[in-house]
Amino acid sequence: MNKKDYNKLFVPTYKRDGAPLTEGKDVYLYDADGNKYLDFGTGIAVNALGHAHPALVKTIREQGKMLLHSSNLYFSQTQIALAKQLLKKSFGDRVFFCNSGTEANEAAIKFSRKWAKKISPDKYHVLSFTDGFHGRTYGALSATAQEKFHAGFEPILEGFHYATFNDIENTKKLLDQYSFAAVIVEPIQGEGGVIPATKEFLQFLREYTQQNSIALIFDEIQCGMGRTGTLWAYEQYKVIPDMMTLAKPVGGGIPLGVVICKEDIALALSPGDHGTTFGGNPVACALGSTVLEIISQKPFLKEVKLKGEYLKKKLNALKEKFDIIQEIRGSGLIIGIQLSEDPLPFINKCKQKGLLVVKAGHNTIRMLPPLIVKTKEIDKAVSILENVLASGA
Numbered sequence: 001m002n003k004k005d006y007n008k009l010f011v012p013t014y015k016r017d018g019a020p021l022t023e024g025k026d027v028y029l030y031d032a033d034g035n036k037y038l039d040f041g042t043g044i045a046v047n048a049l050g051h052a053h054p055a056l057v058k059t060i061r062e063q064g065k066m067l068l069h070s071s072n073l074y075f076s077q078t079q080i081a082l083a084k085q086l087l088k089k090s091f092g093d094r095v096f097f098c099n100s101g102t103e104a105n106e107a108a109i110k111f112s113r114k115w116a117k118k119i120s121p122d123k124y125h126v127l128s129f130t131d132g133f134h135g136r137t138y139g140a141l142s143a144t145a146q147e148k149f150h151a152g153f154e155p156i157l158e159g160f161h162y163a164t165f166n167d168i169e170n171t172k173k174l175l176d177q178y179s180f181a182a183v184i185v186e187p188i189q190g191e192g193g194v195i196p197a198t199k200e201f202l203q204f205l206r207e208y209t210q211q212n213s214i215a216l217i218f219d220e221i222q223c224g225m226g227r228t229g230t231l232w233a234y235e236q237y238k239v240i241p242d243m244m245t246l247a248k249p250v251g252g253g254i255p256l257g258v259v260i261c262k263e264d265i266a267l268a269l270s271p272g273d274h275g276t277t278f279g280g281n282p283v284a285c286a287l288g289s290t291v292l293e294i295i296s297q298k299p300f301l302k303e304v305k306l307k308g309e310y311l312k313k314k315l316n317a318l319k320e321k322f323d324i325i326q327e328i329r330g331s332g333l334i335i336g337i338q339l340s341e342d343p344l345p346f347i348n349k350c351k352q353k354g355l356l357v358v359k360a361g362h363n364t365i366r367m368l369p370p371l372i373v374k375t376k377e378i379d380k381a382v383s384i385l386e387n388v389l390a391s392g393a
């Protein structure tokens with residue numbers, strides 16, 4: 001089969017070309033044609049420890065020999081260990097394990113409704129924000145306030161409302177209109193263009209939701225787990241949510257989603273209210289423990305912060321050189337480079353030159369390098385981007 005015909009095998013939900021990727025080591029990926037790529041996309045914020053990290057390989061080997069699957073009908077040692085670690089290192093009282101980001105948000109939305117309906121039967125509305133992204137299943141999609149993701153799939157679910165991100169006045173007006181169960185927000189919007197929430201905005205959300213018995217959900221699926229230089233992005237805002245959703249890097253490359261929540265919300269649920277066959281899989285949870293153990297070390301997080309500052313400084317120097325760069329945004333190692341043109345031709349050229357980066361929003365190049373990246377690899381990535389910008393789209 002010709003490479004061009006690979007697309008004919010799949011439902012065309014992705015636009016892709018080139019040789020299949022076959023192998024990864026550290027910060028590099030390799031394809032079937034022998035090309036080597038510096039991976040500054042990490043499978044969209046998944047491979048936080050790079051590829052084939054020895055600790056993850058060891059964990060898979062050991063857990064593979066022990067148990068690949070049991071069932072949520074029984075306790076699991078790996079789930080217990082990871083739950084204890086996550087709760088010790090966060091604000092939470094209880095966890096729910098699932099398989100992906102969209103499933104984590106789906107669960108968090110359901111939990112908030114179950115909890116809020118005990119307060120009042122019409123307390124089921126959910127507020128989210130423009131340019132946010134929460135996933136593709138109907139609950140998570142309905143919370144994703146971007147028309148392009150809804151197009152063709154309407155009607156979206158009843159009771160979902162959208163306010164303008166970072167706009168306190170607009171948000172308050174909407175909050176005053178309905179009886180809300182939950183507010184869901186990304187502390188740093190990833191897909192939307194690497195747009196950080198302001199401190200005042202999250203602090204306002206916290207105050208309002210606390211005063212009105214509304215569950216505040218932070219979606220840290222992309223920005224959590226060390227990506228911003230603190231273990232959780234909310235630490236930098238000094239705002240504690242009622243629920244936090246995680247996925248992407250948590251399972252070290254194996255699907256794993258998590259909802260961390262406070263006791264009163266958790267206790268609104270009873271056996272049979274929600275469930276999953278694979279959620280909290282033993283291999284995924286064993287990997288989760290290894291990932292969390294490594295990333296949550298203070299010196300590791302400090303390095304992420306320093307490397308993020310280094311990358312940002314180098315990109316700001318490029319901004320001085322190229323008018324096409326409008327703004328450099330982000331925190332730690334989630335960085336957005338906003339251009340005045342469509343970034344896609346530049347992203348494709350970066351790939352041709354051996355650098356993988358990802359588009360965000362309409363006009364932003366997103367860099368999500370592995371958290372173990374070294375400064376010499378940052379230098380290399382910035383130099384490839386500089387070449388590409390110099391040669392034009």
Ligand SMILES: Cc1ncc(COP(=O)(O)O)c(C=O)c1O
Nearest residue numbers: 100101102133134135190221222
């Ligand atoms: C902030 C955020 N929430 C939710 C999701 C959905 O996660 P998944 O693709 O694992 O379903 C994503 C994925 O990009 C995301 O970035």
